[in-house]
Amino acid sequence: MLSKNKIKFIHSLNRKKTRENEKLFLVEGNKLVLEAISSKLPLKLLVATPDFYELTELDCNLAEEVIECSAEELKKASMLQTPQQAMAVVHMPNNVLRINQLTNQLSIALDFIQDPGNLGTIIRMADWFGIEHLLCSTDTVDCYNPKVIQASMGAILRVNVHYIDLEEWLEKANQVQLPVYGTFLEGENIYQSSLSNKGILVMGNEGNGISPAITRKIEHKIHIPSFATNGDGSESLNVATATAICCSEFKRRSY
Template sequence: MLSKNKIKYIQSLSRKKIRDTEKAFLVEGDKMVTEALESSLTVETLCATTDFLRANRRIVSGDTEVIEATADEIRKASLLQSPQNALAIVSMPEIGFDLGVLNDKLSLALDFIQDPGNLGTIIRLADWFGIKHVICSENTVDCFNPKVIQASMGAIFRVQMHYINLPAVLGEASQSGIPIFGAFLEGENIYKQPLSSSGILVMGNEGNGISTEVGALVSDKVHIPSFAAEGSESLNVSMATAICLSEFRRRQL
């Protein structure tokens, strides 16, 4: 049975202040909860229907608090419009940051991404294109926001997220010889620009793009050209990220 206090606690995880204090976040949906159980992260509490528990008992750690709940109880606790059969409270991973993890590989840097859906989609894209590390400015939306978690479709369990002083880290990376690419409207055509198999790709804010401070550290400005005579002025940042990552990876084939 799912108590009123537990329901209240689950719903409180919608707030960043509570997540930061508890060092925990909420995962909802059968597939997402299954991925959480199979990941290296610690699932503190699993609330699920009898059928879900019966089907997934083998992957539930003995250290996890298991609460058998009805569909109606899960609906009352859920933050989703269409709840499924399970939700879980997961401990935040403790991930330190060392500039060395960016050497000899392609990484992403996000400068003030505000929309949770965009961030979740970008995390999913990073997972798809084999990006293991995403470094975020401190004002980028929290990656443990429930909407980010849902949009990531499980990729949050495989991609390491780092919230850091972005200009400082990019400055260190530049001094270490790591190439820094950035998406700009005035950049060079990405399909003609030389691209390396390693480096940092910076994507900017939805409305304002890459900030002046971060932009000053970009060594190679790239642009996705439009093939329409008349059309949209720009692309959604998650769409632009997909195109850029695809072109970087295509050059490796």
């Protein structure tokens, strides 16, 4: 049975302050819960209907606390419009970032990304392209926001997301001669640019692009050209779409 206090606790994780204080986040839906179970992150709470437990034949010791409840009880606790059969409260990872973790691979840096759907999609895309580290400015939307979790489709459990002083870390990258790329309208055509298989790719805010302070740390300005005829195409690309195109080209060169 799912008590009112437990439902209240689950609902509290919709607030960033609570998540940060408790170092916990919520995942919902059968697929995401199963991915959380198979991840390296410990589960504080697992809540599911009898059908879910019967279907998956899970060990009852998978979480610190396991609760079996009715579909109606689960619906009261859920933050989804159409709840499935399970949800889990997961301990946040303790991701410690060191510059030597970035020197031999491609990483993504995000400068003030605001939309949860964009961040979740970028995390999912990073997972697809084998990108281990996502560097976020401190004003980027919280990666444990429920909307980000849903959009990431489980990738949040595998990609290391770091909230850092982005300007300071890009300066560290400059000091160790790690290439720093950024997308700009005046940048060089990405398909004609010399791209390394290691470095940091900076993507900017949905409305304002990359901030001036971060721009000063970027050595290589690149641009995704439009192939629309007569200049009648869209003015810009969605940041998640642009990130995917850039990563695809970087990875294609090193394939």
